[in-house]
Amino acid sequence: xxxxxxxxxxxxxxxxxxxxxxxxxxxxxxxxxxxxxxxxxxxxxxxxxxxxxxxxxxxxxxxxxxxxxxxxxxxxxxxxxxxxxxxxxxxxxxxxxxxxxxxxxxxxxxxxxxxxxxxxxxxxxxxxxxxxxxxxxxxxxxxxxxxxxxxxxxxxxxxxxxxxxxxxxxxxxxxxxxxxxxxxxxxxxxxxxxxxxxxxxxxxxxxxxxxxxxxxxxxxxxxxxxxxxxxxxxxxxxxxxxxxxxxxxxxxxxxxxxxxxxxxxxxxxxxxxxxxxxxxxxxxxxxxxxxxxxxxxxxxxxxxxxxxxxxxxxxxxxxxxxxxxxxxxxxxxxxxxxxxxxxxxxxxxxxxxxxxxxxxxxxxxxxxxxxxxxxxxxxxxxxxxxxxxxxxxxxxxxxxxxxxxxxxxxxxxxxxxxxxxxxxxxxxxxxxxxxx
Numbered sequence: 001x002x003x004x005x006x007x008x009x010x011x012x013x014x015x016x017x018x019x020x021x022x023x024x025x026x027x028x029x030x031x032x033x034x035x036x037x038x039x040x041x042x043x044x045x046x047x048x049x050x051x052x053x054x055x056x057x058x059x060x061x062x063x064x065x066x067x068x069x070x071x072x073x074x075x076x077x078x079x080x081x082x083x084x085x086x087x088x089x090x091x092x093x094x095x096x097x098x099x100x101x102x103x104x105x106x107x108x109x110x111x112x113x114x115x116x117x118x119x120x121x122x123x124x125x126x127x128x129x130x131x132x133x134x135x136x137x138x139x140x141x142x143x144x145x146x147x148x149x150x151x152x153x154x155x156x157x158x159x160x161x162x163x164x165x166x167x168x169x170x171x172x173x174x175x176x177x178x179x180x181x182x183x184x185x186x187x188x189x190x191x192x193x194x195x196x197x198x199x200x201x202x203x204x205x206x207x208x209x210x211x212x213x214x215x216x217x218x219x220x221x222x223x224x225x226x227x228x229x230x231x232x233x234x235x236x237x238x239x240x241x242x243x244x245x246x247x248x249x250x251x252x253x254x255x256x257x258x259x260x261x262x263x264x265x266x267x268x269x270x271x272x273x274x275x276x277x278x279x280x281x282x283x284x285x286x287x288x289x290x291x292x293x294x295x296x297x298x299x300x301x302x303x304x305x306x307x308x309x310x311x312x313x314x315x316x317x318x319x320x321x322x323x324x325x326x327x328x329x330x331x332x333x334x335x336x337x338x339x340x341x342x343x344x345x346x347x348x349x350x351x352x353x354x355x356x357x358x359x360x361x362x363x364x365x366x367x368x369x370x371x372x373x374x375x376x377x378x379x380x381x382x383x384x385x386x387x388x389x390x391x392x393x394x395x396x397x398x399x400x401x402x403x404x405x406x407x408x409x410x411x412x413x414x415x416x417x418x419x420x421x422x423x424x425x426x427x428x429x430x431x432x433x434x435x436x
Contacts, residue, residue: 016042022070025103026063035060040213042067045189050210052203053191056338059215065159065189066100069133072157074107079130081152084182085159086136086175088166089308090115090285091292096161097135109133114150116140117285124149138166138174145181155182160206163192163199164331172198179206194331224341226349227373228361231380236324236352237265239380241272243322243350244302250319251301253339257325259306265324266304276302279309307332315339323351326360330367350375 012033013026034042037055044051045068055061069083087093097113104111110131114123116139123140127149134141134150144150158179160166166175188207192199203210231239244252256262259280266278277291277300295303296315303309307327318340327333333351340347351372353361365371 016046016067018067018071019074019107021106022067022074022103024106025070026067028105029063029099029102031063035064036215037061037213038064038067041065041189041211044211045069045187046071048072048187050188050207051190052207052210052212053189054193054195054212054214055191056193056215056334061161061191062096062099063103065161065191066096066103068189069157069159070100070104070107070109073109073132078154079132080154081131081134081150082154083133083157083159084136084152084155084178085134085161086138086141086166086178087161088137088169088171090117090137091288091308092162093135093137094289100133100135104133111135114141114144116143117288120144138171138178142174142177145178152178152181153183155186157187157189158182158206160188160190160192160202163190163202164194164196167196167198167202172202175202193335224337224347224349226337226351227375228351228353229375229377229380231352231354231377233354235380237268239352239377240269240322240324242377242380243320244274248319248348250317251295251298252303252320252322253309253315253318253336254302254304254322254324255309255327255336256304256306257328261325262304262306266302269302269304274302275300276304279303279305281306281308307336309339319347321347321349323349326351326353326357327364328360330364333364334368 013023013031015034018026037053037059041051041053041064045065051065053061053064065085073082085093085096087096093113093115097111100111110129111133112123112126112129112131112135114127114134114136116137120140120143124144127144141150145152160175166172188210190203190207190210195203229239229243240254243249254265256265259282262280263278263282266276269276277294279288279291279295283291291300291303294300321337321340323333323336327336337347337349340349351361361372
């Protein structure tokens with residue numbers, strides 16, 4: 001595998017010499033400067049090389065694969081599916097499709113989405129229009145392939161987006177069945193935030209001498225201020241109301257572990273006067289679409305969600321992410337808080353923790369390699385030392401230790417200003433995508 005240098009001077013999208021019709025789509029989205037993943041992945045993809053992109057959420061991966069696909073299809077116009085993008089969730093598939101439609105607006109290239117949870121009728125009608133790009137979730141795609149509605153024999157480019165989440169959701173066997181139906185001679189683009197062994201095996205099987213672009217996948221974006229709030233379980237709702245009442249609050253995604261608790265909390269917040277809506281797996285696709293559209297438009301300012309909303313979704317101006325429940329894994333922590341602080345905007349991510357969460361917090365801090373700020377609010381908090389900090393000097397020592405302060409309650413040693421992470425030695429700060 002070829003590792004790509006991380007600092008390439010690309011000041012604007014004109015560097016890629018895109019077709020004028022595609023460049024108009026880029027301008028339509030307000031993109032002015034490529035993100036690092038775009039600056040490094042797009043040139044290789046334009047050359048027809050396989051690409052393995054490892055980057056944290058919110059780094060602009062969709063355009064990194066969409067623009068080379070559009071350039072390829074625009075140069076040789078043929079109808080029917082020629083590019084296949086596989087995504088783990090309906091929401092992500094819809095979002096990818098929407099961004100590609102905007103980028104392709106002046107090209108005449110058509111897209112279609114294929115996912116479960118809704119009637120297949122509209123999707124079958126869209127497929128009969130012979131779109132060049134398919135954005136699909138694995139289960140429904142296999143169903144329509146078996147029924148003869150989808151023919152993948154002319155696919156030239158395969159994209160596997162959020163590959164680690166495809167594994168988390170148990171989709172890798174279906175993905176392999178889909179890959180077996182594709183032409184052997186094709187370009188492969190695989191993007192993932194983490195690389196568990198199963199995904200590593202998939203990359204070894206699918207990618208051919210790929211350019212590898214790795215951009216600090218374990219760390220949250222540096223535009224995110226994040227902190228832990230020690231709190232007794234029975235005071236979590238009160239603390240949530242307090243934080244949502246702060247002057248810097250604009251909109252928030254609140255994460256819980258279970259579907260039923262997410263629904264109940266959204267209802268509770270509504271009764272308390274907030275414009276809140278739930279997003280969880282028991283909702284129909286129409287209900288989920290209404291929730292997302294309402295949150296995007298500002299009709300709702302609080303989205304109460306399970307981890308269904310933790311991956312891939314790009315929602316502008318989310319000022320806060322609040323982990324009402326500590327996530328189950330360190331990777332889930334990074335993905336959740338990546339819903340804020342996107343595209344060079346600043347954001348805040350707060351996690352409610354109690355003494356029972358000390359093991360999960362220790363795992364998260366060990367994965368990040370740094371402690372997270374504790375903030376104890378009078379009247380809400382258990383003692384900050386009830387969730388002792390990971391000791392960076394000792395590594396994974398698992399011994400409860402005191403929280404060293406810098407003159408303010410709950411602060412801990414080695415924290416960066418305002419709770420943001422300092423880069424590792426040699427790690428440069430990276431700018432996001434600037435919008436006009």
